[in-house]
Amino acid sequence: MDTQLLLKTAMLAGEIMLRSGAETYRVEDTMHHILKTADHIEMAEVLVIMTGISATIKLENEKAVTVTKRVEERDTNLKLVVDVNEISRQYCGDDLTLEQAYEKLSTLKQFEFSRKTTNLAMMGVGVGFTIFFGGSIADTGAAIVVGLFLVAFVSAGQDLKFHPFIQDIFAGFGVAFACCLLKEGLGDQMNMDTVMIGSFMPLVPGMAITNAVRDTLRGDYLSGGARVMEAFLKALGIAIGIGIGLALCAKIF
Structure with a gap:
């Protein structure tokens, strides 16, 4: 078995999962299962933290080989997490060769949802929660308009x-400012708080908070604490943006 290719496959699987929002213990478990398929293996160790991955493998009568990969960008894409899990299961179950598994993972790495799909989903989440919180028909219509503002501000921040912290402030400002403008136009027909x-x-760091709890309960306090800080900074950015938007609207109107 090609040890270098095995390490590259495990590292690629771990990188995709970590970038896509998977818990660190899940990333470690998947990589460990892939590495354990090597022939005559003496040791396989994996260490995953929020910003990097390290894997070591040692075969009989050979020197240990260690590979480290830094991961700087993270997002939420649970489809990629599911796909990597499925590929790793197929490989560990001998349904795929090592070369086939690496090729499939390389294709996954290039997959991203289009901006149009992401924007529609963002608007849909906002409208759905407005209805969930008891919004009226007028509130639902206002949520659609605010969703357009949110999409525009998020896209502008990305372009x-x-x-990321400034993006959250920018997006929070866009939501607050749009709500104030609509409230000024619709008056009592619109419940501004609900909208x-x-x-x-869509901006709330729910995935980061959930993974922080799961990692902490699994004993991975380093990654759990880092995810708590990540969620806190994201929530702080949103709050600052909304505060700036409300303050500006109070001055204007």
């Missing part, structure tokens, strides 16, 4: 390559 809360729900 301008803002830092605003529902509209910024």
